[in-house]
Amino acid sequence: MNKLEALDWYILIGTLVFIVLYGTYKTRKNTNVTDYLKGGSNARWWTIGLSVMATQASAITFLSTPGQAFHDGMGFVQFYFGLPIAMVVICLVFIPIYHRLNVFTAYEYLETRFDLKTRTLTAILFLIQRGLAAGITIFAPSIILSAVLGWDLVQLNIIIGVLVIIYTVSGGTKAVSVTQKQQMIVIFAGMFFAFLMILNFLPLDVNFGKALEIAGANGKLDVLDFSFDFENRYTFWSGIIGGTFLALSYFGTDQSQVQRYLSGKSIKEMQRGLIFNGILKVPMQFFILLIGVMVFVFYQFNSSPLHFNPTAVKSIMQTEYAGDYEALEAQKKVLEEQIKSKQISFSRAQDETISQQLLGEIKILNESETALRVASKALIKKAVPDAETNDKDYVFIHFILNNLPTGLIGLLLAVILSAAMSSTASELNALGSTTAIDLYKRNNQGRKEKHYVNMSKWFTLLWGVIAILIACFANLFDNLIQLVNIIGSIFYGNILGVFLLAFFFKYVKSRAVFIAALLNQALVIALFLMDKNDVINLPYLWLNFVGCVTVIAIAIVLQVLVGGGGKDKEKQKVLV
Template identity: 25%
Template sequence: MEGFGVLNWTILIVYLIGNLIMGWVLSRKVESAEDYYIGRKTIPWWAIGLSVLATYVSAMSFLGGPAWSYGSGLGVMMIQINYPLVVFLVITFFLPFFYNSGVASIYEYQERRFGKKARAVMSLIFMATQTLSSAAVLYATALVLSFITGVDVNVAIVVITVIALVYTLMGGISAVIWTDVVQAVILVIGAVVIFYFLLDRLPQSLVSTLEDLKAQGKLNILDFSFDPTVEATVWSGVIAMVLYHTTVYGANQMVVQRALAAKNIGDAKKSFLLMGFAAFFIYFLFLLLGVLFYSYYDGRAFENSNTIVLQFAADCALPGLVGVITAAVIAASLSSMDSALNSLATVTSLDFYEKYFKKGAPTSHYLKASRWFTVGWAILIILPAMLFAQTEGSVLQLLTKVGSYFVGAKLSMYALGFFSRHTSERGLLIGVVAGFVAVWIAATQTDIAWPWYCAIAAIVNVPISIGASLLLDGRQSELSPYTIKGQKQMYRDHGLAAKEDGWYRIPGKVDPISWLLVVFFFATMVFLYLLTVFI
């Protein structure tokens, strides 16, 4: 794209400078490693919620979402339909364990429940998956800069990394969250602006356009097929992807670390509730844009489908629009990059450096070490980002596929920790290996679609872990306090308050408002059904 223009450059530069200024201002509140990891627990719940939302509704969604539905139709919405159910499970089972423990690394739970090896394995899985996902985000952002400026994608990758690194180094988790708030607002504004101008430029009315798209098979949303080789069906969305996304949001340091910065358990849960109710609308908007672009461009092939949104902004030729959209995409990406860098540094410092290499050092030392780890991870992420630059498909689809190889192991390790009395560390690790083998076989020897990989790993992992545990270590006579039953027993025996300001502290207890998530989920399913019936 040529002629980015002074106005567009001004919008983009002002936005980037604003991020750096915010990081500098917040850096004055970072005096210890704990401040860098989880702040001072003064951040309001809505800011944390917007940060969670912005982190995963990233440039992969802003660019990759429309690219995905442009090629596959609105049926891919089934992959994203499950967030209300996911948040229901996360705030009921995961958050209470992590928040009540007072830890900064959620993988410390694995050590308390099973042992040091389990914690190390979970931390390493997180590092591997987060590096790959961050690389995909980085590539998506670099693609924007390359598209609008003509700069080589690899050069753009380095530039974006440096920008995210600088303000993350200065402000820690507080800078991450507050810059994410701004980025979330810009992201939504950018999507709404594109949607408005797209509607205005469609050759037919929206209803007529949707009717044509339905005739072309682009609005086949609810596929009730039980065929496991089909990627987006009702069953893959409601069963397989619930398991997948529960792990992504409940057992992911990058996401949960924000909730640990909340003032209390109620604020931590409310921040996730915001995601549970808002995600449907945002993902539906992104995917709807994709099928509308298909109509607008008459299904033409793009050299790289991830640039469709940018191409449309350029085609509109409205002064400043490309600058706003570019800022929105970069905002979305930075909100994921800064979170990843901070969480990777936190896990590296707490789960490995402080535990095995430098015990008992002053907090100022760990703060300095964490910042150096942040720099190291920024450098490491660049290489896979350059490899992602070789793909032309949807980055959102690509990343979700990559993540599906690992989430089954994470889900099983936490599910067994929560609900299984007799699982031991040795049995657990045997099950993890078996789960990885099962996923590898499914991916290489069958046509089973990737959304089911998490479920396959869990189905194999859980019984093998329990069986191996009983065989190697026998039945456990004592109930671990880090199981759901153990937590309930501990609260009863010690006379602890079950609630704090009206919110349950005990894992497994459902807050009344959480049931609204279930109602909302069924309401969205009805909406999608009516959409396909009456168009």
């Protein structure tokens, strides 16, 4: 594995230091709640769009997504199909209401429609799921740097968390927004150069078209799956239905995103920013997945590890099963040579019949290699039951460290860390804001503006410490990008349902909604646990749809049967 050269260190450290200092300097004069929590309400649409995109595109995106495509192909992009639909709905329904009521957080609106306890419940549900997610977004880059430098994971979690805390606590929402523009520039540049380098590393006979043909023959370009098979986690229908509800919940009710567009200069700027994100997000994810597919093509001509997780490999090599693992590695080397030979023959073939025959043979060889990888995971689990056998999150970082030139390695590491910092900063900013406004200020009114700004900073710092602690105890779960989406799916559907009840079901009152939300959250958690233990088959994306629909249904039934709180009415001004 390559060690970082001086140029890599300069680029990596220089990028991170610039982001921290720039964010702190640009927002050093925030003195009131509006400036600190809403960035002065003067952000333009491109800042909003990039900030929204950077908040969602954490380090997990750039770690896990290429590895997901390497193993399973492009089908994961279907997860994002519902996002543009959600952007339109939020622009038409959510933003006008938030803007009219001039709220600091999404949950303020729920008190104007229902009551304080409903606002408090949804705020707490948000704090739980987003606090967990913030820990994971810190943990993700720690895995990378531990692989690169051999440093202790706990130390890395602390370093990364502290860097984010410095400018987020100092500058609030505006610090997050202004730094995210710089971070997105670094991210786009790094991923673009990585893609070009992969194409450059392929044999001269293998152009981009040939590379796509190789990937397609091995099922890596199968984007659309119209089946209703719940065994398949990512289908067109789960993306359109479950993905739409997840995106509605995330962008419409999650304060880490709501706070990004509440900083907009006007309602038009907010809407344009979200539409910009809706237009660009799916192509961006498609491109990141395509990078993973190109990594697969690259390894058709170059040697790759049997298992990409170096810690798991090191663990099994210290057991009595080391010889069995080495035997699998020897079989893989034989297959690699055969695949490489067939691929070279394919790249030079002029006859279409011969080309198709070679592609068929290559597919069979790759299936054999996949079987070896599965066998290696089973062997590792047998030898070391506590070992993490998932290696999707290590595929892209292995490629970066072992194949990219000096300088570009530092840039790609800066990409991943910039993504981690941007996402974590938004989360901490939102966690601090929600705690300060929905829990503290609502119950401690009459203080000076400076007091609430200081309390927001203290709450942001507190959540930063909590996120670091969560990161220190985090473990890989299938893969990181799925873990974050699973956490969100458990809570988001319920919260979205409460908001939809507020928007569209005016006859449903506070008591029915509050009880329904509690019952429904328990139901969704139970469904997730039953799916995890194979009692039922319900992929996590569907939890968003189920959670949303069931909380609406339960609330309506409760309203009909027992009634609830006849004093609800829309107020023109939020009481905070």
